[in-house]
Amino acid sequence: MEYYISSVKTKEIIAPRCNFEFTSDGQLSMLLVLKGSLLIEWRKKKRTVTEGNIVFGEKLKLRNIGADIASVFALSFSETLLLNKEMIKKPDYFNVYSTNVEPLFSEITKVLSKESNPNQLYIDFERLLPTFLKLIFQSEKEKQQTCKRTLSGKIDPRLIRINRYIRENYYKALTLQSLADLIQCNPVYLSNTYSKVFQITPIKYLQDIRMSKAKELIIRTNKSISTIANQLGYISNSQFTNLFKRYFNMTPTEFRITTLNDAKKY
16 A cells, blocks of 8 residues: 655653644644543534544644643544545544553553664554554454444344433533444434434433433522532533523523522512
């Protein structure tokens, strides 16, 4: 297979609450998170990645959301290397510790830890990268095939598991991706299959539960709106307020005042 590596950043250090942007001019970027917790952003989509995650994409923005130093290894290579050309349009995420590429990942980290000259470093990555990519995409393909086999036909017990998990963990920072990770399935496929079974998407089901709990907490407790938002798993008060207003046509504060006034009438 023809390919070339256009650039290598052996170990990019990102201080707490600082940003890092990796642009590869139309080529594919691969980031290996070596240490820390990072928020990655791509075309208004965000996801948290941690040590051991591999991120593929173009024009990736990272922010260190942890209290300690974070570090990543990054490289860009030509499209001729791509086994899945859609990755330029939509980056995929892989956790090496759930695939069969962990030994190669360990070898790559060993190469990075050595005091190698640039020429030797380039030679090492030319040797490792094709096998590394092949194993990643092969593992992902096998995972998706398994997912399609088990989620088709009869109701997969994992869908019941997701349904129960949402009910029991609605207060956590759940996303479609994190739910899909629980059963090792593509998030879009999970959403579509879940919807066919339960007539609602998993995220809409999560929102319904949270809004029901929100009404209960607003009426029965004296907790502040921000405390309730945090207790229900929302990352900001404005996010909670906007969603609440979409459900009930009034803000949480307005709902509390209206409820109290109605109670005084009786």
